[in-house]
Amino acid sequence: MDRKLSAILAADVVGYSALMERDEAGTFERLRAGRKELFEPDIARHHGQIFKLMGDGMLAEFGSVVDAVECAVSLQRGLAERNAAVPEDQRIRVRIGINLGEVIVEGEDRYGEGVNVAARLQQLADPGGICVSGKVAREVEKKLAFGFEPMGEQKVKNIAEPVQAFRVLLEGQAPRQPGRSSPSRWVWAAAAVPVLILVLAGTVWQFWPTATVSGKPSVAVLPFDNYGGDEATGRLADGLTEDIITDLAGFPEFHVIARNSTEQYRDKPAVPSEVGKALGAGFVVEGSIQRQSDRVRITAQLIDAKTGKHLWTQRWDRPDENLFAIQIEISEQISNRLGGGAGLVQEAGRITAHRKPPENLNAYELYLLGTEKLEQVNQADVEEAVRLLTRAVELDPGLARAWVELSHSHGVLIGFGVEADKNRALSAEAAERAVQLDPSDAEAHAVYAMILGDRGEFERAKAEFDTALRLAPGQFEVLTFYIDGASTFGEPERTAELVDKAVSLNPGFPMWSARIFTHAYFMAGRYEDALRMLDRLTPENYGRKHWVMRSGALAALGRTEEAKVSVTDALRRFPNLTVEGFVNIPGFNEAERQRLIETMQLVGFPDCAKAEELTTLKKPLRLPECASPQSR
Incomplete structure (x- = not known):
């Protein structure tokens, strides 16, 4: 892993949603013209080079931090001049933040705290303004004629230590508190000139159109x-x-x-x-x-x-x-x-998307409608979710959220017994793509952890889940996905307690999460709670696992007649369902397999799998009663 000291610049369009809502086509064209006529020439003039366009975003390199700050000022001046001839409600304004720090180099991409701090500084900037870190101010204060107004130490999200922030004073701007001193009181030795990476649109917003506009609220x-x-x-x-x-x-x-x-x-x-x-x-x-x-x-x-x-x-x-x-x-x-996917903000976006003709939907709206279908958790709707989400990533390959939900959708189809190998591969591909596109997205790490867990790579899965929880410790969906894998880590009782916490966070929890909570309660032996979760679903929402757990939980509670009816329904939907075949599905640990064997045999599922079902496994778990050819 290569690291380097770099200056990072992040920029964000102010009021992007309102601009797109008022005039989507016109805003798109003005943004594209701004990139071609202002940003690209100015970056080149300041000895910079654009090295990546991603969805609505842009990355560029500079050989000098002085050139970088001068370029940022030039861009703001250029935008002000362009806006002078544009009606107030159509003007494009941006916030810019610049930081100097260590970044991780991975091919053409850059990650790390250096990038994250720049994105947070951007959020502190005024519309049409520039906010820089103390490191940047100290580096350029003697070399440029701009003033710098201290904003004090700022506590920003996911950064442990407060960040010193300074507002760049452009022409016509007076300090908000004139009595405060500028960074000229510092005397710093000259530092090696860093490479500047210009990250336009920050960690959440990207605004340079290449093919489509996502339209996040x-x-x-x-x-x-x-x-x-x-x-x-x-x-x-x-x-x-x-x-x-x-x-x-x-x-x-x-x-x-x-x-x-x-x-x-x-x-x-x-x-x-x-x-x-x-x-x-x-x-x-x-x-x-x-x-x-x-x-x-x-x-x-x-x-x-x-x-x-x-x-x-x-x-x-x-x-x-x-x-x-x-x-x-x-x-x-x-x-x-x-x-979250079932939250009120996305719900309002879906209502708007439903009112638009299908041919006019943008990538973000397709993503919203795809997640709506996914939440119905039946095979037909999930297949439609795959279609909508696939279209979303075709329109905007950089929309990490759509890749996250696409991974979920393929994973749910596996549970319905639909082309398991194909959907497992597609789910893994989408999860990996999501993490690559947005390493700060907690749910992307969670869904990738689920993929690793299914592969039996439990240590790597635990590390990804830990990252997800560190990024979003109080987020219901991230906690729910952690629950989906945590019992596999050998802590079933603690996992069931985490379900209790998740339900307290979101008492009106969505239907899809009940599927996950069922597994956690079942593996902890809390069978009444598992059945309570299954009651939130209908049989059309059950995958193989849910039929198995319903039947096993009923049997374990002594509800024998109900258990027999459940087994009959399960075998009607999944005729090849057997104890041996089911416990060899990837993703279960040894304790979970033993619980499944015990409850499935108690309720009367067929024991032995067909030989061809086990041929692709290196070391299949065999039941003693299935060891001889006669038993099969």
């Missing part, structure tokens, strides 16, 4: 109102707002407006439509906190910024014994209700 979380007025409630309100922004930022399905942009609405009335227009947000989250005697009341609501319609609202009443615990609980519940 954006969410603005306003400061929660403090109706109590006391300092402790104010701290809780601030902490809750910050936690919701941080947790929502872990969902790559949408963009979250940075807190410095929403802070302007503190302690003042805010009309959602005006907030949406000003910040380019499609959705607004607002709420309040009130303390009365020994209770805390918290309300939160999600609003469609365009229509002003309240899409969701909820209230919590809690004892004020542990305000920090309340803060964590509520922020996790809100973020999981809004984010």
